[in-house]
Amino acid sequence: MNWAGEFVFGQSAAAYRGPSADNSFHAHAAIQLVLAGTGEATINAADGRVFVGEAIVIRPLVVHALSSRTEVILLYAEPQSMLASHLQSLTQQADISILKPSAVPRFEPSEPLDRWLARASRSSPQRRTFDARLARALDFLSCEPGSHSIRDAAMQSGLSESRLRALARAQLGLPLSTWLIWRKLERAARGISEGESLSMAAVSGGFADQAHFARAMRRMFGITPRSAQSSALSGGNRSVQE
Numbered sequence: 001m002n003w004a005g006e007f008v009f010g011q012s013a014a015a016y017r018g019p020s021a022d023n024s025f026h027a028h029a030a031i032q033l034v035l036a037g038t039g040e041a042t043i044n045a046a047d048g049r050v051f052v053g054e055a056i057v058i059r060p061l062v063v064h065a066l067s068s069r070t071e072v073i074l075l076y077a078e079p080q081s082m083l084a085s086h087l088q089s090l091t092q093q094a095d096i097s098i099l100k101p102s103a104v105p106r107f108e109p110s111e112p113l114d115r116w117l118a119r120a121s122r123s124s125p126q127r128r129t130f131d132a133r134l135a136r137a138l139d140f141l142s143c144e145p146g147s148h149s150i151r152d153a154a155m156q157s158g159l160s161e162s163r164l165r166a167l168a169r170a171q172l173g174l175p176l177s178t179w180l181i182w183r184k185l186e187r188a189a190r191g192i193s194e195g196e197s198l199s200m201a202a203v204s205g206g207f208a209d210q211a212h213f214a215r216a217m218r219r220m221f222g223i224t225p226r227s228a229q230s231s232a233l234s235g236g237n238r239s240v241q242e
Contacts, residue, residue, distance in 0.1 A: 037071030
């Protein structure tokens with residue numbers, strides 16, 4: 001079965017709706033919400049545990065695989081977003097948590113996916129604040145992922161590179177280099193959704209070459225860029241305003 005569903009992209013989140021297909025063990029830089037379209041979703045953890053439920057949250061950098069064979073709704077919230085902060089607060093520090101469907105943004109089958117993503121992104125009751133210097137560095141690195149180094153971002157934010165990396169690890173919960181690869185993948189995925197070839201999408205994302213792009217996507221999503229391209233060709237894919 002292929003990932004032949006619909007992808008939409010927001011400013012700090014992305015969502016997929018469609019059939020779940022083959023994927024290897026992987027770990028996201030984003031926090032992930034898995035909703036079962038029908039029945040229950042199944043997540044396999046790297047340590048052998050199996051989680052089955054209607055709504056499952058997976059914290060960043062947790063190795064897992066999605067083994068459901070039904071329709072799913074997947075939401076990826078970047079760690080600096082208020083939505084990610086809200087979802088992490090529901091996990092009680094567990095790597096993978098089964099939640100009551102009422103605890104997360106409800107998805108109605110008749111609701112357009114882009115509208116649901118925008119609504120979910122505004123649903124957090126929490127405010128997320130970062131050190132202003134880290135916020136400047138993230139904005140700087142987000143402009144054109146791959147064109148600026150972490151050292152450049154440190155200079156822009158008035159920090160040493162080591163201090164910026166430590167600050168990002170403390171406030172984002174993951175290495176800054178991992179966050180940057182995620183941003184590159186997000187930019188490349190947008191390119192694919194807009195009809196770019198895989199080689200052009202790799203360039204758009206700021207990857208050194210298509211092979212580097214493929215390795216990063218398999219490591220963070222458990223699928224290949226070609227699988228993502230097949231989904232883009234078969235489903236509706238677009239960006240939304242949050």
